[in-house]
Amino acid sequence: MRVISICFISFLCLILVSCSFFIMGSIFLLSDCVVFIEWEVLSLNSASIVMTLLLDWISLMFMSFVLFISSMVIYYSKEYMQEDYNINRFILLVLMFVLSMMLLIISPNLISILLGWDGLGLVSYCLVIYFQNVKSFNAGVLTALSNRIGDVALLLAIAWMMNYGSWNYVFYLDIMKNDFEMMLIGGLVVLAAMTKSAQIPFSSWLPAAMAAPTPVSALVHSSTLVTAGIYLLIRFNVLLENTCLGQFMLLISGLTMFMAGLGANFEFDLKKIIALSTLSQLGLMMSILSMGFYKLAFFHLLTHALFKALLFMCAGAIIHNMKNNQDIRMMGGLVKQMPLTTACLNLANLALCGMPFLAGFYSKDLILEIVMLSNVNSFSFFLFFFSTGLTVCYSFRLVYYSLTGDFNSGTLHPMNDEGKVMLRGMMGLLFMVIIGGSLLSWLMFPMPDMICLPIYLKMLTLIVCILGAMVGYLISNISLKFYNKSLSYYKISFFSGTMWNMPILSTLGVIYYPLMIGKKVYDNMDQGWSEQLGAQHMYKMFIGSALISQSLQNNNLKIYLLSFIIWFIMLLILSGY
Template identity: 45%
Template sequence: MLSMKLFSKVSNSIFFIYSCILLITGVMFIIMGGYMHLMDKVTFLEWIFLTLNSVSVMYTILLDWVSLIFCGVVSIISSMVLIYSHYYMYTDQSKFRFVILVTLFVASMMLMVLSPNMISILLGWDGLGLVSYGLVVYYQNVKSANAGMLTVLSNRLGDIAILVSISWLLNYGSWDFFYIQFLTPNSSKVGLVLMLVVIASMTKSAQVPFSAWLPAAMAAPTPISALVHSSTLVTAGVYLLIRFHLYLGINKYLMYISLLTLVMSGVGASYEFDLKKIIALSTLSQLGVMMFSLSVGMWELAFFHLISHATFKSLLFLCAGVYIHSFNDTQDIRGLGLNLMSYPMTGVYFIGCSLSICGFPFLAGFYSKDLILEAFMYGDMSIICFMMVVVGMMSTIIYSVRLIYYLYMKGSKISSVFSWENDFWVMISMTCLFTVSLMVGSSFIWVLLPLYILNLPIYFKCMILSLSLFLVMFTLMNLFKKSIVGKKDMNKMKQVFLWFMGMMWMMPFTSTLAPMKMISIGKTYLKLLDMGWLEKLGGQGGMSLIMKSSTILEKWNVLYLKLYLFIVLFTLLIV
């Protein structure tokens, strides 16, 4: 009995111990990153841990403002998520395993971020994929198992691309990609490495056609979604391309892929009713914005949007966890409603994060998204790209306003059991993240980013604001009209169109049914070849033929021995 109480106290305090360590580490990383940026310094640390004759095996660490600030943000978000998880998973019996998995995940992320070497990047990259599988299947049910398998198999494609790029980098005598830009800046051979890195980044950041695993991974616990799907796993691909920005330049193929991801996820979120999947599709659309910014050469703005998005998106997941837990684990937004009076602080945080995603002035998302849009409009663009950017950005406003309407304006069909706002540590973690998300936009643009001065015409400046206000009014009027009048009968073509848009352009089917078809074809080949003709013509058939031949030879040998003895005896009798 005493040992059980002691174990319970240790498991309860381990959340706070790890969160304090991560918080202190994160603050130190951010201070060091600011110093590196102001002093314009880059530091390489080389640790030689094996020397064999003339061969030295070393581990290299890259310390610059990008890697240090990113590690600091990941550490701070992880510490807040661990504090929140202590009470969110209070009745869970495997809390210690949960903390170990989160710690391994953060360690894998830092191993990938702080390394300029493709071998150590592969270790962190594989660690992210492996630990993410353990986190997604944490609840150990059929839904989690299917989502975890889809996640890990999608990420394995990126692992293969990283492995092939490591093999190709042997042509340059080093796996440190940081030095290749000085050796062969204009070599066409670097294009193959860049193509493989882009494919790996697309799988990890869930770009089209690898987008199906991100909404499926929402089967994980909500604190895991706040950490994994806001600032770590999904942004690993964006960070890797930021490191390769000198080779990437302006890439039109990546630009169209990112715009397709932006439009697909934004439109899909407008027809989704699962709360966590809406936030996951919102993450997917913002990943499209980051990839789009990278594809047009604005890597600083992509990193800026990565940091600002990580802060408010993790808080958005934590607010969703409060609602899900309070309403008896309900994730359907049609069953949630009128939460602003019952949960005032959570409502303020949720609405603030939603407005930040929309680019509301002076919030974190406003500074990064506004700069990306203005820089894009300042350059050359086609009408197709312009329309895709407008549709993708405006769909963000539509699903955000729709989500706010269902959560705070429409009546609820399920009564709340208890309020999580009474818990002190839950509100502390959410308040800290909200404060960081308010400060990160202005602080980043004042201190870290170079000065951007864009002289756009006044109608360009007013166009986005006018479209945003129009879409807010149109969406609210449409939602109120549906709630009063009710749904009308739709024709089949419209039903098919809405189903197609809501199903992410059939990507869940292509990501699951197509591999299953290949597996069924492989099963047929197994029956026909491995268990069929190859049994007769291959090793088994050859083995049986040899055994039969040896049996015949053995019989003849026995017969020859008997004949020889008979001849000897017959000769002796004659003599």
């Protein structure tokens, strides 16, 4: 009963607060209202510590979506994690995670942002290592240490902002572009966002974090941890518009999008395919943000959160029924075994691909048309559209391997759609995946922009999606013996499938070599020369002096005679004899 009560109470509270925030966010958006709340925590002589909260339509909308998704995830966890003896601890960790995200969202102050930022890092580590095994521990260390780079960058930005007399960065947004020091702070903030949102070269921790339980993945990879960096840059969007920093981020995020889309086409782990899909979408958000369209990036952030959470929850239901098997080659024909779950999975997949009138269509189609309308170079243009084609390609490859074709699992299998609690959790998100895109589109862009393009450019997005779907499905369907050449080019396949060798480089570059160098420095300097020339040397000298002093005090005649002879000889030498 305790398990049911804590899950249900958390679900109910979160869903009610989410609805309240959505209504408030809509009112703030339509009335163009912003509220600052300042709370003086401590006043000592002339110094005061003030906690500032920023409530505007962006923070309220984002909090509403985070709370809605986390409520569905907690409700879903009641059945998914039912065999766990410590489910209360799990729910409390998830709530701490959501609380850290809330603190980050409503903070216009770099100090309070750091509290939420580090809270996300700490709780994510606890959740990644939740299943106590070697793989989880390795993934947790990689996640924590990769994110520490961004934490240090944020600390340096805080230290640098002491020159301005306040850490409330919102007051300095207007002067940021014209001030070199603020551009330096902006560079540090961009580095922090790159690590948290897993852009190249910090991408390897995101698929590794799939070691966490699937409900956590649904929350982390849709609306909380990985989107924190995007959200921070949305707040600092002035720094990226028509600046060198923006051009650099456009290149990095475009390559991230391309690399993740390519890698997902060579992956066979169900959760890792969806994780690489998240990475690809993060690259898309970051790239449109670096072009200066922060509203579009935020719009896609919200719609992506809906269908990605649903995608993870459907994957979790399949994995749960397959007794924790995640290999898509062992699935197949699931549409006959789990029709309702596969229907949800298909809808989430189509929303990801940008199927007209689902959530992803309204944001992705608008982003791609704005790219065509913008003054962007041909390389970035190619990355945008080719990566979109790859997204549809791996989505339909996933459909072929898991939903259609022959059933490849064992004969005695427990595949069914009887997990009523998990299905209810998915249905709540399914509703928003269908109507969320149009609802947000009407709210955020009430006056539609007319994008005038030639017919071949207007149809380009649709053509790329159709071609990607055909390639993804047909290449998977065609016989391996005659047509699949990827095994002939094993090195290229391995390079693409391992995210351009980034996990190896990150593991060696971020964890192994720095720790080994630290150990050698510690052994040679702290425990070596410093001891020999410092404390240990003094210790030996004092021990020697103490032994001599002690022997002199033993009242031994031979010692006295010896010391008298030495004294006499020295006296003779000094007197010149």
